[in-house]
Every structure is written in C-alpha cells, then in structure tokens.
Amino acid sequence: MKNIEKTYKIITFGCQMNARDSEKLAGVLEKKGYTEGIDEETSDIVIFNTCTVRENANKRLYGRVGHLKKSCAENRDKIVGICGCMMQETDEVETIKKKYPHVKLIFGTHNIDEFEKLIDKVLKDNERIIEVLDKADGIEKDMPSKRVYPFKCGVNIMYGCDNFCTYCIVPYVRGRERSRTAKSIIDEIKRDVDDGVVEVMLLGQNVNSYKGKLDDDSDKVLTFPELLSMVCKVDGLKRVRFMTSHPKDLSDELIDVIRDNNNCCKHIHLPVQSGSDRILESMNRHYTKEKYLSIVDKIRRELPDVAITTDVIVGFPGETEDDFNETIDLIEKVNFDSVFTFEYSKRTGTKAASMDNQVDVVIVKKRFDRLLKTVEKNSRYNSEKYVGRVMDVLVESKDRDMGKLTGRLSNNYLVHFEGDESLIGSIIDVKLMKACGFYFEGEKC
Numbered sequence: 001m002k003n004i005e006k007t008y009k010i011i012t013f014g015c016q017m018n019a020r021d022s023e024k025l026a027g028v029l030e031k032k033g034y035t036e037g038i039d040e041e042t043s044d045i046v047i048f049n050t051c052t053v054r055e056n057a058n059k060r061l062y063g064r065v066g067h068l069k070k071s072c073a074e075n076r077d078k079i080v081g082i083c084g085c086m087m088q089e090t091d092e093v094e095t096i097k098k099k100y101p102h103v104k105l106i107f108g109t110h111n112i113d114e115f116e117k118l119i120d121k122v123l124k125d126n127e128r129i130i131e132v133l134d135k136a137d138g139i140e141k142d143m144p145s146k147r148v149y150p151f152k153c154g155v156n157i158m159y160g161c162d163n164f165c166t167y168c169i170v171p172y173v174r175g176r177e178r179s180r181t182a183k184s185i186i187d188e189i190k191r192d193v194d195d196g197v198v199e200v201m202l203l204g205q206n207v208n209s210y211k212g213k214l215d216d217d218s219d220k221v222l223t224f225p226e227l228l229s230m231v232c233k234v235d236g237l238k239r240v241r242f243m244t245s246h247p248k249d250l251s252d253e254l255i256d257v258i259r260d261n262n263n264c265c266k267h268i269h270l271p272v273q274s275g276s277d278r279i280l281e282s283m284n285r286h287y288t289k290e291k292y293l294s295i296v297d298k299i300r301r302e303l304p305d306v307a308i309t310t311d312v313i314v315g316f317p318g319e320t321e322d323d324f325n326e327t328i329d330l331i332e333k334v335n336f337d338s339v340f341t342f343e344y345s346k347r348t349g350t351k352a353a354s355m356d357n358q359v360d361v362v363i364v365k366k367r368f369d370r371l372l373k374t375v376e377k378n379s380r381y382n383s384e385k386y387v388g389r390v391m392d393v394l395v396e397s398k399d400r401d402m403g404k405l406t407g408r409l410s411n412n413y414l415v416h417f418e419g420d421e422s423l424i425g426s427i428i429d430v431k432l433m434k435a436c437g438f439y440f441e442g443e444k445c
C-alpha cells in the first residue's frame, strides 16, 4: 500500500557496513511509499542504526532517542526504531525497554532482512516489537536499497568476523564469518551497473578471508582474489574498491589481481594497529612488524601509484614507551598516505578490557599528540609526488561553500577543482596542481 505523505529518517552510526545496512532500510521504506524526511523530530518513522565499537556510544544514542519523546507524544503514529550492533547487547535492550517506552521497534544485526515484516507489524498493531536473534541464520536475504550516491555503492561480500582481536567487540555482535556466493554478488553488481553505478566497494570486516561458493549448487570455494578478479570483469564497471583488509591474510595473488586490472582501485586500507610485536601479539593480530613491512614492500613494488592507509591504536594495555616508539618507527618507514588514529579505550565485553595493565590517560594523550605530528609530516610528503600529473577522477559532489567540484582519484585522494555540476558521476581527467595534505587542488583537462 502506497503512503505518499509519510516520511522517514535513518540515523547511522559507525562503519561502512552500517552505512550499507541503512541504504537497505531506506530501500524498504521507499518501496512502501515513504520519502526521506528533513529531520528526526518531524519524520513519521525514525530508525537509529547503532554502533557499539566505542564504550560510550550508547550515551550519544540515548540523548537523541530521549529527545523524541515529545514528538512521539504529539504524533501517536510515529515509530521510533533502533537496530544495529548495540541491539545485540542484552543490557542495552533492557535499558531501552525500561527507560524509552516510545521506542516501538528493536531488532539486531542478524535479522535486518526481516525489517519489512517487522515494520508492517508495528504499523498494523501499533505495539512494541523486540526481535533480536543470538546468531545469524545463514546469509541475509536480498533487500531493496536506496543508494546515497546514484553512481557508487557498497556491496556486502561477507558478514561477521572470526578474528577476535582482543580490543574488538565486532565478532560478538556481528557473529562468525559468512560469505555470500560469488554468483549472488556478481548478479547484484550487474544490476547496480545497469542502474547507473560506476564504482562499487566490496565490504566485509575482513575481505581477505572471503570463502564463498561459486553458486548455491557448486562445491567450488573462491578466495578473495578470485572473487575480485571476477568482479573487475563485470561489463561497464569502471572502479572496484574493497574494505577492510587484514594484514595476516593479504596474499601475493591479491596484489597481482589489483595490478592486472585497471579498474581495480589502487588503494589498500591495511590496519596495522601497532608497530610493537609484543602488543600485536597481545592484540591477537597474528603478524609481526617485520611481516607487515614486507607486505608493504611487495605492494609498493607491484603498484607504484598505490595509496596505503591504516588504523593505529595508541595506549593499548601494557604499551610501554619502547612499544610506542616501534609504532612511530613503523609509521616513518611506511609513509602511509593516511592514518586513522585512535586512543585505546576500554570496551566492556572484550578481552583487553579486563587486562590489568591499562595505560594512564595522560600518557596516552601525550603519545597520541606525538603520533599525529608524525602522521601529518609523512602524508604531506606522500601527496606531493603526484603534483603535475593528470589522473582520472570520479566526480562526486559540488561543495557549496567552495563552489568547486570534489572527486576521488583511484587511490582515494580527494581533488577539488572548478567545473560544472553536470559532471557529477562521471570519470574525467584532472591535472593535480597543488598538494594540500589529504587533498589536491586540480584543474579539469
């Protein structure tokens, strides 16, 4: 039944996987005739898609959910729902049940494909529904989706994670690894391309450990490089990205596939987390600093224009000044194009949270500042080597304040340049005129 007047708002916290899930929630609501509303106060359906990686994420969420009490009292038909990783935690669900009676729908990460059924039931009965499953029942079913950008999108290739890094809650809330069949992934990408998509991002917590069957009837199991190679051959697909890679599983075959396919983007996000072997072991990461450096060497040898980005955690339990110096040394040796830096913070439910050698916050802050300075110096140096070159840019948007177009290089660097809005969604040549750290100023050729 179409319901043209009604609006929805989806508020997304966390990673690319959640962003992709939110596109699916939006797809279901648009299919039902809802349109995107202006804000959460005035929209008829409001869904919070939560993240629980950081300890205090719930405070931010509860503030916003609490604010909606008044608009729910004024509009008795309004539906506020909460889903995502935080809802896999029993304590959080109990808190919402007790303190936020205006929340009418709660579901978790394992039954997102039931969203349409759940929302229909709330709409029909106007009663609260709480449905959170402990574990996934196979691979989620196909769902409609409303893309944020018409020309690019994410495609889940796998769900969950088996790695149990000691600081991370993800395996507990997203469950064990499940890979989709190659056929279902390729079919989805072909549909996206027919619909105007030129760039896809293959998504998984650890894409390198992908092990999906060719199709439902086949016994053949594909590796990630084999899947990536198939994806790159989809007719009309101009760019392929993937996220995230775990260093322990990054193979030579993967580097070969990236090198041999022009449409495979030359960007690898390879979270290192620490440069100290002792800390890496305590984090349960299964590689050493030496191994990481040798992977980077191989990547740089085979892919000269590649950008390598990473994540680093400062102040993991037991980290000494010597351990931290190893991290600084690694950053200087690798010359990352970008580093996402995090101060370690305890996450209840993880092994690291109960380690008794937590680092003093003052020391963590000092180390963090030193890390930022090292990162800044190195990334500026990296981008300067591209100045003067003509490179292809996927035009993504027009920045209202600057009045310029913004696009991305294959290696994920941003470029700002003068041009007409009609270019958004196309891939064009741009000359890089000036390096400004994480972005360039350029001129359209």
Ligand code: SF4
Pocket: 161, 162, 163, 164, 165, 168, 169, 170, 171, 205, 206, 246
């Ligand atoms: S690989 Fe480690 S950090 Fe990444 S999702 Fe899995 S457990 Fe968390």
